[in-house]
Amino acid sequence: MTERVLKEIHRILLDLLGRERCRESFEDRFCASYDGSRQSVIPDLLVEPASREEISKILEACYARSVPVTPRGAGSGLTGGAIPAHGGVVLDLSKMDRILELAPKDLLVVGQPGVILADLQRRVEEEGLFYPPDPASSEFATLGGTVAECAGGLRGLKYGVTRDYILGLEVVLADGCVLRTGCRALKSVTGYDLTRLFVGSEGTLGVFTEVTCKLVPLPSCILTLLASFPTVEGGTEAASAIVASRVLPRALEYMDEQCVRCVNDFGEASFPAAAKSCLLVELDGFDEASVERDEERVERICRQNGAVTLETASDPQKRDALWTARRAISPALYQMSPQKVNEDICVPRSRMSEMILEIQRIGSEMGLTIVNFGHAGDGNIHVNVMLGDEKEMERAKEAVSRVFRRSVEMGGTLSGEHGIGISKAPFLSMEVGRKELDVMKRLKALFDDRGILNPGKIFP
Amino acid sequence: MSERGPEKNHGWIEALDRCARCGKCRSVCPAFKLLQTETDVARGRISLLQAKAEGKPISKERLRELFYSCIKCYRCEGNCPSQVKYGQIISRMGFDYGMEGFGSRMMAWLLRFMLPRRGIYDLVVKMASWLQKVFPSPKGERIRHLPISFFHRKSIPSLAETPALKLSSMRTCEEAESVGSVVFLFTGCLCNYVYPEMAEATKTVLEYAGFQVRLPKEQLCCGMPLKAIGDREGAAMLAERNMELFERYCPDWIVSPCPTCTGHLKRGYPELWDQRALPWSERCIDMSELLCKNSEFADRLRATRRKQRLIRITYHDPCHLLWVLENQEEPRTLLRSLAELIEPKEGAQCCGMGGIFSAVHPLLAAEIGTRRAEELLSVDPEEIVTGCPGCILQLKERTSARGENIPVTHTAEFIARCLLDQDS
Numbered sequence: 001m002t003e004r005v006l007k008e009i010h011r012i013l014l015d016l017l018g019r020e021r022c023r024e025s026f027e028d029r030f031c032a033s034y035d036g037s038r039q040s041v042i043p044d045l046l047v048e049p050a051s052r053e054e055i056s057k058i059l060e061a062c063y064a065r066s067v068p069v070t071p072r073g074a075g076s077g078l079t080g081g082a083i084p085a086h087g088g089v090v091l092d093l094s095k096m097d098r099i100l101e102l103a104p105k106d107l108l109v110v111g112q113p114g115v116i117l118a119d120l121q122r123r124v125e126e127e128g129l130f131y132p133p134d135p136a137s138s139e140f141a142t143l144g145g146t147v148a149e150c151a152g153g154l155r156g157l158k159y160g161v162t163r164d165y166i167l168g169l170e171v172v173l174a175d176g177c178v179l180r181t182g183c184r185a186l187k188s189v190t191g192y193d194l195t196r197l198f199v200g201s202e203g204t205l206g207v208f209t210e211v212t213c214k215l216v217p218l219p220s221c222i223l224t225l226l227a228s229f230p231t232v233e234g235g236t237e238a239a240s241a242i243v244a245s246r247v248l249p250r251a252l253e254y255m256d257e258q259c260v261r262c263v264n265d266f267g268e269a270s271f272p273a274a275a276k277s278c279l280l281v282e283l284d285g286f287d288e289a290s291v292e293r294d295e296e297r298v299e300r301i302c303r304q305n306g307a308v309t310l311e312t313a314s315d316p317q318k319r320d321a322l323w324t325a326r327r328a329i330s331p332a333l334y335q336m337s338p339q340k341v342n343e344d345i346c347v348p349r350s351r352m353s354e355m356i357l358e359i360q361r362i363g364s365e366m367g368l369t370i371v372n373f374g375h376a377g378d379g380n381i382h383v384n385v386m387l388g389d390e391k392e393m394e395r396a397k398e399a400v401s402r403v404f405r406r407s408v409e410m411g412g413t414l415s416g417e418h419g420i421g422i423s424k425a426p427f428l429s430m431e432v433g434r435k436e437l438d439v440m441k442r443l444k445a446l447f448d449d450r451g452i453l454n455p456g457k458i459f460p
Numbered sequence: 461m462s463e464r465g466p467e468k469n470h471g472w473i474e475a476l477d478r479c480a481r482c483g484k485c486r487s488v489c490p491a492f493k494l495l496q497t498e499t500d501v502a503r504g505r506i507s508l509l510q511a512k513a514e515g516k517p518i519s520k521e522r523l524r525e526l527f528y529s530c531i532k533c534y535r536c537e538g539n540c541p542s543q544v545k546y547g548q549i550i551s552r553m554g555f556d557y558g559m560e561g562f563g564s565r566m567m568a569w570l571l572r573f574m575l576p577r578r579g580i581y582d583l584v585v586k587m588a589s590w591l592q593k594v595f596p597s598p599k600g601e602r603i604r605h606l607p608i609s610f611f612h613r614k615s616i617p618s619l620a621e622t623p624a625l626k627l628s629s630m631r632t633c634e635e636a637e638s639v640g641s642v643v644f645l646f647t648g649c650l651c652n653y654v655y656p657e658m659a660e661a662t663k664t665v666l667e668y669a670g671f672q673v674r675l676p677k678e679q680l681c682c683g684m685p686l687k688a689i690g691d692r693e694g695a696a697m698l699a700e701r702n703m704e705l706f707e708r709y710c711p712d713w714i715v716s717p718c719p720t721c722t723g724h725l726k727r728g729y730p731e732l733w734d735q736r737a738l739p740w741s742e743r744c745i746d747m748s749e750l751l752c753k754n755s756e757f758a759d760r761l762r763a764t765r766r767k768q769r770l771i772r773i774t775y776h777d778p779c780h781l782l783w784v785l786e787n788q789e790e791p792r793t794l795l796r797s798l799a800e801l802i803e804p805k806e807g808a809q810c811c812g813m814g815g816i817f818s819a820v821h822p823l824l825a826a827e828i829g830t831r832r833a834e835e836l837l838s839v840d841p842e843e844i845v846t847g848c849p850g851c852i853l854q855l856k857e858r859t860s861a862r863g864e865n866i867p868v869t870h871t872a873e874f875i876a877r878c879l880l881d882q883d884s
Contacts, residue, residue, distance in 0.1 A: 027522045030511055031498035036482050040507075075498065076483035095496055116487070139487035330541045338478055338542075 001088065005065045006044055009089070012061045013047055021048040032090040035075040035082045036137075037423055043070065043084040048092045052170065052178060052209040055091065059207065060176030062089055062452055069174075070454045071203040073114065073145030076137045078342065079421030081149055081202045085456030091207060093144055099123055100210065106184055107215045108167060113144025113208045117151075120213075130218040132159035132250075135417065136330075144208045150200030152417030154251040157243070157377030158284075159216070161417065163199040170210035171198055174448035184212065197443070202419050203454040205447045219250070219284035221291045224319040227302040228275030228309045232257050232360070235277030236353035238305035239376035242281065243349050245301060247294045251282040252377030253326055256356060259373045267332035269325040272309045279376065280326050282319075329373055337369075339387040341396045345407040346380040346416030358406050359383055366399050368392065380416035404430055420458045428460050472552065476510040478544045479503060485536035485546075490810035490828050491529060491821075500529045502536040502546050509553060523557040524564075527690065529821065531814035531828075533779035538786075547784070551687060551731060558690015568691040575681040575698060582623065585653045589619035617654050617853055624656035630663065630675055643671045643750075644711035646702075646725065648718035649681050650849040658717040658849055661876035662747055666715065668879055669757045671750075676705055682721040687728060688816040696732045703729065706740045714744045717872055719848050720815065722746055723784035746781055747872055748790035748847065761797040761875070764882045770800045773874075774841040776832070776855065777808035778848030791847055791871050798878045799845075804835040813854035826858070833858035837866070847871045 013022045023029065023046040034040040049055045062069045068088030075082045084090050097114035104127045111120055117138040121131050134153035135141060141151065147169070152161040168182025181194040198205055229235045235254055242252060255263075255278040260271045271278050281298050285291040299310055313319045333340060347355045356372055359381070363370035374381040383403055385396040404414050408431045414424050429437065441459065444451070485502035486492055492501040499508070505526055512518040530550055537546040559565055574581050624630055624647045643666050647659045663673045683698035702725070706714065716722045726744035729737035751757050775795055781787050788808075795801050812818065812828025833855055836844050844855060844866060855868045869877075 025522070026517050027499055027508055027519070027526075028497075030508060030516070030518070031504040034481050034507060036480065038481050074483050074486055075481075076486075092498075097496075118487070137483065140483045331543055334478070334480070334542045 001044075001065075001067055005067065009061060009065055009067050010045060013045060013058060013089070016054060016057055017047055017049065021050070023047070029090075032072060032075070032092060033083065035080060036078045037080045037083070037421065039080050039083055039422060041083050041085050041087065043090040044087050045089045046092060047089055048095050050096060052172065055172045055207055055209055056176045056178060058089070058091065058176075059172055059174060059452075063175045063450060066450050066452060068452050068455050069207075071113075071144070071148070071207045073142030073148075074116075074137070074140045076141050077145065077149055077421065078344075078418045079415070079423040081419050081421040081454070081457060082145070083422060085422055085454075088452075093207075094142055096209070097142075102127065103184075104129060107186075108184060108212055109215060110210060110212045111143050113142060113147075113211065115143045117141050117143055117146055124215055125218055128218050129215040131165065131213055131215055133162045133165060143211055143213075147199055147208060147211055148201065148203045149419040150417070152375070152378075152380065154253065154282075154375060156375055156380065156417075157252055158248045158250045163196060165214045166195055166199050166211065167214050168212040169195055169198055169208055171206035171208055173206045174450065174453045178209075179206065182212065186214070200419070202421060202457050204444060204457055205453065207453075217286070220286055221288050221314070222250075222282060222284045222319065223291050223295050223312065223314045224322045225281040225283070225295060225298060225302075225313075226278065226309075226311045226322045226325075227281070227299075227307040228260075228272040228278045229302075229306055230274060230276055230308055231306065232277050232356065233353055234306045235279050236356055236376065238279055238302050238307065240350060240352060241301045241305060242298055243377060245297060247283070247297050249281045249294075249298070249377060250284045251280065252375065253280040254278075254352075254356075254372075254374055254376035254381075255280070255326070255329070256360075256372040258369060258371040259329060262336050262371055263325055263328050263332045265332075266335035267325070267328035269328040271325050274308055278325075280322065326373075333371060333384055333386070336371075337386045337388060339390075341385040341387065341393075341400055343383045343385075343400055343403065343414075344374075344380060344416045344418045345383060345403060345412055345414060346378065347407055347410045347412030349377070349379045351410045351412070352376055352379050352381070355379075355381060355407065355410060355412070359403055362399050362402050362406075366395050368395060368399055370399070375416075378416070379412065401427065422457060425456075425458060425460050428458065473510070473513055475545055475549060476506050476513070478542055479506045480542045481507070482541060484539060484541060488535045488539045490533060490535070490812060491531050491817075491824060494824055494827055495529070499526055502530075502540075502544070505530070505553065506544065506546075506549060509549065520557050520560045523553065524560040524690075527553050527558050528816070531779075531810060531812065531817045532688070533810045533814060534783035535779060535810060538783035547727065548731060551728070554687065554690035555692040556690075558688075564689050568686060568689055568694055571686055571689075572691065572694040572697070575683075575686070575694075576701060578625075578678075578680065581681075582626075585619055585623070589621075592618055617856075619653055620656050622656065624652045624659035625675065625677055625679070627656055627660065629660055630656075640670050640672045641712035642709075643673050644706065644709055644714045645673050645675045646679060646682070646714055646716040646721055647675070648716050648721035648849070649685075650853070651717045655717075655849045655852070655870070658852075658870040658873060661870060661872040662715065662717045664876040665751070665872050665879065666747065668876075669751055669754060671713070674709055674711060676709060678705055682716075682724045682728075684720055684724045684728070685815065687724065692732070695728070699729050699732050699737070703733065703737060703740060706743075712743065713750055714740060715747050715750060717747070717847075717849060717870060719746055719778050719781035719785055719787075720850060723780040727784060746785050746787050746790070746847065748781075748794055749785070749787050752790045752793055758793065758797060761794060761878075764878050765797055770798075771842050772802060772840070773799045773843045773845050774802050774804060774836050774839050776811065776836055776844060776846035776851055778846055778851045779810050781847050782808055787847075794875060795845060795871065798875065802839045802841060804839050806835045809835060811851045811854045811858075813850045815850065818854070825854070826861075829854045829858040830861065833862060833864075837862070837864060841866070843874075844868045845871055845874050 070084040096112040135151040683695040686694035818825035
């Protein structure tokens with residue numbers, strides 16, 4: 001991209017959007033350079049389109065001149081998905097934040113990409129409906145961002161992830177033409193499923209301008225249970241046993257020994273003192289009797305696996321109290337050491353216990369503190385390698401690489417819900433074979449032959 | 461203000477580096493909710509300050525602008541998963557860049573001249589109150605517009621006839637008696653000149669609870685307005701003058717009806733004076749927390765409750781009381797023993813007042829305030845109770861702008877009224 005091309009594109013976008021929405025000051029551009037992965041590449045321009053037509057014109061102009069374009073929501077991703085790795089134009093979509101339609105009879109909601117996920121959830125809950133994908137960032141992440149990264153969250157086990165709730169998309173392709181995928185019906189087998197291809201594509205195939213989401217009825221009874229175990233295996237084995245017993249909790253969170261200790265030492269809340277691992281189980285449903293029946297079953301399984309303490313709550317305040325220690329994990333980890341490497345592998349559920357022990361073995365072999373917690377129900381483990389100082393970084397990278405390899409060997413994956421982005425691109429070929437990678441690259445070229453959309457992501 | 465060289469930036473870089481760039485502040489910042497630009501939220505400011513410290517080309521003027529677009533409500537600090545000390549960061553941002561430009565320096569110079577001289581301060585306020593009478597508001601309502609252009613469209617309230625510090629009812633005996641702990645009542649400027657009744661009520665309630673209240677006339681502005689425009693020296697000067705008073709009176713507690721003052725005395729003074737401020741910092745406390753330390757007082761309040769019809773109130777959390785002093789339950793405990801307390805479903809939200817913020821960004825402040833007023837009115841209360849004169853100023857203006865004539869009362873006033881009703 002030459003200076004001349006840049007000047008030209010600046011002039012075109014300035015004419016299109018005006019000074020307020022086409023920003024070139026260093027300060028504005030710098031604030032579009034980073035995300036939750038703490039990497040930073042400064043774009044050449046920051047634009048804030050307000051409509052599909054504007055996005056289409058911006059892409060058309062950029063495509064004609066091969067200027068890179070990176071779509072951006074809240075910039076809360078954890079693998080660099082929103083970072084303009086090759087510079088160029090950043091499309092900040094956070095002001096396209098309207099809910100366009102809520103259709104309770106069709107059980108669907110249509111939103112613009114900049115809607116804050118939690119706002120959408122609160123809005124549909126007013127109608128007694130439920131949009132389950134629930135990443136920890138739901139209060140600030142945008143709908144478009146969660147679709148692009150295929151966000152997961154706590155409720156994956158029972159309700160699935162973002163891809164299970166996207167019925168259709170309106171997408172602007174690299175050359176500016178507009179595509180509509182999917183439909184408003186629940187079932188549809190007309191041709192290839194383009195919608196699924198776009199979900200989780202990390203902004204490399206197109207820019208979403210409208211998202212149609214499926215909804216389900218909002219469960220009325222919720223029950224939370226916190227169990228602590230005197231051994232590390234107690235927690236993971238109870239988790240596997242719960243899944244095997246055909247109970248389907250809406251959340252099944254696991255906390256390992258290091259994690260419990262870290263919260264007790266540094267956090268504002270605490271887990272039961274003798275605990276070496278804990279499980280936080282949340283059950284939901286529409287009638288109390290069945291939820292309580294499930295609860296009894298979960299309780300029995302926890303006791304069989306040696307649970308030493310068990311607490312149950314059903315009213316919102318007490319349930320919230322049981323979640324406080326879980327929520328204290330993140331701040332407590334920062335207290336323990338401000339620098340850490342955070343990965344989100346996911347393994348088949350039956351291998352959960354084995355994987356946790358494996359990670360701890362890798363940690364102790366390499367002299368690193370690794371704290372594990374995560375969504376045990378779906379095998380998604382958040383692996384946090386704590387760094388005492390910068391020198392440990394190299395060893396941490398090595399440890400992560402070993403963890404990835406083991407995860408893939410067990411039939412698992414590099415990333416359950418954060419995406420590949422920049423951070424995990426070097427590891428992609430560990431999981432994706434040569435032929436599969438080739439198909440992916442050809443698909444990318446089909447949608448964006450000049451490679452202007454979010455370049456530098458996913459592919460090594 | 462002079463910038464610090466890289467050699468002095470050691471702790472500073474670490475403080476900024478604590479930010480994990482997660483973006484959570486975007487979900488709690490009241491100004492960001494309207495502006496929606498990354499530069500105007502804690503994560504953006506922190507990133508820019510870090511880039512500036514690393515020598516990137518970031519303009520001081522822009523940093524100054526971004527310092528003023530922050531309400532300084534501390535919500536982001538209270539909600540930060542990485543426990544970033546945003547309060548300290550924004551103070552330092554002000555000290556480094558707030559005084560860029562002629563306007564702020566003039567303002568600082570005026571304030572530095574007026575605030576330490578009580579006689580001149582009184583006179584200026586007196587003149588302003590005459591002006592208000594010459595230009596009465598058309599509807600003759602409580603809140604009038606002062607015809608001074610730098611306040612833009614911000615209206616300022618009618619000033620009190622007599623400041624709190626000069627009220628005869630506020631006379632206190634100068635010598636400590638042998639019983640009860642001694643409370644230094646720090647009125648703060650807003651309560652002194654606009655709402656002396658709140659200072660009076662605080663005194664009444666504290667005395668009722670058995671404290672000995674002192675009201676030293678020599679007390680000055682806490683210095684927050686100077687800190688809010690980035691004048692470190694001015695703020696430090698006022699802090700020192702007030703600390704000298706604390707050192708002379710040696711109170712057990714320092715209480716102000718204004719949580720912004722209390723917060724600044726408690727957290728801001730140690731930032732300016734380190735060790736010297738610490739003994740007083742520990743003694744700065746909100747009235748609600750002090751009263752809750754005494755279980756007997758709560759019992760007496762409950763006894764009052766039985767004799768009266770319960771009125772339906774809603775409580776608004778002042779940001780500095782909630783996020784700086786961390787008193788969430790205390791005011792509620794007191795109020796619940798006297799009234800039926802109903803909370804809006806949005807929970808604690810900022811009213812948008814923010815001192816200097818509402819003068820620099822009057823339209824934004826009004827929009828945030830209107831939204832908050834609507835949330836509070838949505839539970840259909842007979843009265844709105846809150847613990848801060850700034851919030852009261854804003855909420856009175858915003859509710860009356862919507863044509864609502866609902867009382868907005870300070871927690872101290874509400875409690876004092878209940879206690880007096882019972883006595884009569």
